[in-house]
Amino acid sequence: MPILVASLLLAAVASAAPARHNDELKARDVSTNYPYTGPKVPVGDWIDQTVNGNGKGFARLNEPPAVWPSSLNPTNNINTIALAYTPSGINIHFSTPFGIGGEPCVNWGPDQYNLNTNVKGSTTSYGRTPSCSEVSQVTVCSEYFHDVQISGLTPGTTYFYQIPGGNGTTPSQVLSFTTAPAPGDTRPFSVAVINDMGYTNAIGTHAQLINAVDSGVAFAWHGGDISYADDWYWGIEACSSAPGGHCYNGTSSTLPPVYNIEYDAPLPAGEIPDYGGPQGGDISVIYETNWDLWQNWMNAITMRVPYMTNPGNHEAACVEGDTPTFQLSAYLDNDQINGTLPNTTLSYYSCPPSQRSEEHTSELQSR
DSSP: OOHHHHHHHHHHHHHSOOOOOOSSEEOOSOOOSSOOOSOSSOOSOSSOOSSSOOSSSSOOOOOOOSSOOSSSSOSSOOOEEEEEEETTEEEEEEEESSOOSSOOEEEEESSTTOOOEEEEOEEEEEOOSSOGGGOSOGGGOOOEEEEEEEOSOOTTOEEEEEOOOOTTOOOOOOEEEEOOOOTTOOOOOOEEEEOSBOSTTOHHHHHHHHHHHHTTOOEEEEOSOBTTGGGGGGGTSBOOOSTTOOOOSSTTOOOOSSOOGGGGSOOOTTOOOBSSBTTTBSSOSSHHHHHHHHHHHTHHHHTTSBEEEOOOSTTSSSOSOOOTTOHHHHHHHHOOTTOOOSSOOOOGGGSOGGGSSGGGTSOOOOO
């Protein structure tokens, strides 16, 4: 990217006001004028409707967390860590399934052996469907979002930090970040620019991002459609031979252009070839879990360089479309498993309240 464009991006970041946070558990900023009438937890799997899976339907996927817990059965954990530029420093974001028993903080310093400065931040938590207390694998469920900002730093300088966590979490390893160049600095730098990045069909993009970070890219800029979490319903949409259908293991079906080993996995007994992968849809079977899986997957990038984002439409609500027989309308509006309707009835109110206007769930916001 030309230096001028990259500099303009940084200038826009610098002019943005820091996000405000609330330490209290709060409701989504969504309309509840009409009640949600679908299942308690919508799961895109007609064979297994349980949150954690009973072994009969699609597997519930897993991605490693930012911090490996020190025990085999953790009760809390630091699942994601992400960096973002601020006008005079850095925002360090991390997420946990449960609260950490106090204000989030970071210990930081000029080298990894002198983390003598402590700075505190704030926590925001919202409702979730399902709540992390209902999810057996706490390392792939995040419900509390913590942000700590370090300001007054020297431009173009590397610093080190550690997140102590709390309330049962394992402290993070010692990590580092590099601040943005000073305004007017004419030295060149590289930026990774991406859009429309999901999970199952983005193995190549993910690998190239890691290569870019290894090569010294300054930061990544994701222009929208973050995780494609709304495509969870691909797990219930029947396979089609239409071009670009992303189907697998079915008559006249086609595979995505990027090979993924999961497409060799056999279907669970009773399931039919669908529009997504053998594990159920583009990522998994529950919308908010897809967010968490994607953000865990992206730790390899977001822990190392600032990851700046813009919202798109594929993270706005729990669904962006229906199946040809309108199964999703029957499911979300009438609580009918594997039902059909003559036309779509989907609306803003078809999603559970926690899954409406979901742009803030990805706490990788530009700050």
